[in-house]
Amino acid sequence: MYREWGAAGVPGAVLWGSVSGGGETRVLPDGCLDLLWSSRSGLLVAGPDRTAHLSRSAPGDRWIGLRLPPGTGPAVFGVPAEELRDCRVPLADLWGRAAAEVTERVEAALAAPGAGSAAGVLTRVARDRLRAAGGPDPVGARVAARLAAGATVAATAAEVGLGARALHRRSLTLFGYGPKTLARILRMRRALDLARAGAPLAEVAARSGYADQAHLTREVRELAGVPPSRLLAPATA
Structure with missing residues (x-):
């Protein structure tokens, strides 16, 4: 199960969600960086891939992602894209304590949907970071x-x-x-x-x-x- 929808407030970005049936998924390179939440690994940053990334999941694993258009990710994450190339890294490695706050907001949204969706949390975080950075280059x-x-x-x-x-x-x-x-x-x-x-x-x-x-x-x-x-x-x- 996989679906995509628009991300309000972050031009060109796409939200996506999936529930894995298990096995391996081939993710093709696209020049984008993603902010991800995984039921198994928590908050991650997916850097730009040069070749296909093979993602392995167990049945029932859930993913929520915000795919940032090419050139936007560095303004959101605060590091050059080349430092994240071909990598999947915990958000905490980049943001420290700020990542823990985002994790709390995502988990609260998952526990109480009335408080707002987890995808909405990712979108608002990216939007606020973009504004603080003065927008993407x-x-x-x-x-x-x-x-x-x-x-x-x-x-x-x-x-x-x-x-x-x-x-x-x-x-x-x-x-x-x-x-x-x-x-x-x-x-x-x-x-x-x-x-x-x-x-x-x-x-x-x-x-x-x-x-x-x-x-x-x-x-x-x-x-x-x-x-x-x-x-x-x-x-x-």
Whole structure:
């Protein structure tokens, strides 16, 4: 069981919740950072992944998450994204006592739903942290949007007024990796969306900027760990 819904007050963020049936879930890289609550592990921060993360859960494990759009996480968590790359860390490692206060609020919401949802707690915490930080770096949203639309790294750098090296340094801080890696990840996400909408893989490759279908397959395998056919296969009961 998995669902997503909007996060009011945090532009571009998505709330999600799940109850695990047990086993392994393949979480694809997306350039995002997540604030997570787990019934098993408490509050965690999921950093930006370069390749698919395999999450293992027991039956009945519950998850609530706030997925922050690319470039927003550092303003919320107070650390450069590259320090969280490919990591899952307890929120307390970043916020100390403040994390304990958030934990108390989440647990109170879970115990007494009338006091507000746990997802609402995560949203309000992120919103308040963003306001205190003066908002996310606006360059992050501009870079991510241009790369998601298929712009080249060079064109993106020119549009945001940064040189190649400056863009690379800024990207490490905002996304956890350089703009070329982010572009590859966002192109894969765009291609998979087209494929899920019913486009044949050869057409998907052409529309997404891959040289051919074989190039698409290699890229997806490198980033996701499995070929597109595996990701697009219907779930079995």
